[in-house]
Amino acid sequence: MARVTFNSIFIQHPDGSLEPRQRIRISGIELGPGVRFTRGASFAGIDFTQFIGRDLDIGIGDGGIVIIKGIY
Numbered sequence: 001m002a003r004v005t006f007n008s009i010f011i012q013h014p015d016g017s018l019e020p021r022q023r024i025r026i027s028g029i030e031l032g033p034g035v036r037f038t039r040g041a042s043f044a045g046i047d048f049t050q051f052i053g054r055d056l057d058i059g060i061g062d063g064g065i066v067i068i069k070g071i072y
Contacts, residue, residue: 001059009056018048024066
């Protein structure tokens with residue numbers, strides 16, 4: 001596991017939407033570049049727009065997919 005910055009995993013667009021920089025997995029849900037989501041979109045009960053600027057705890061899974069394990 002590693003601690004990384006939020007912006008190393010997500011692109012924050014001018015309209016406030018977020019987009020993964022690479023393939024990620026959040027509680028079994030996989031997202032990749034090109035998938036944008038906004039405030040109110042919830043993955044396993046987590047609205048990631050609420051954690052912009054925080055650090056994330058990640059691991060690397062098969063195929064290099066980033067697994068988000070926690071939020072600092």
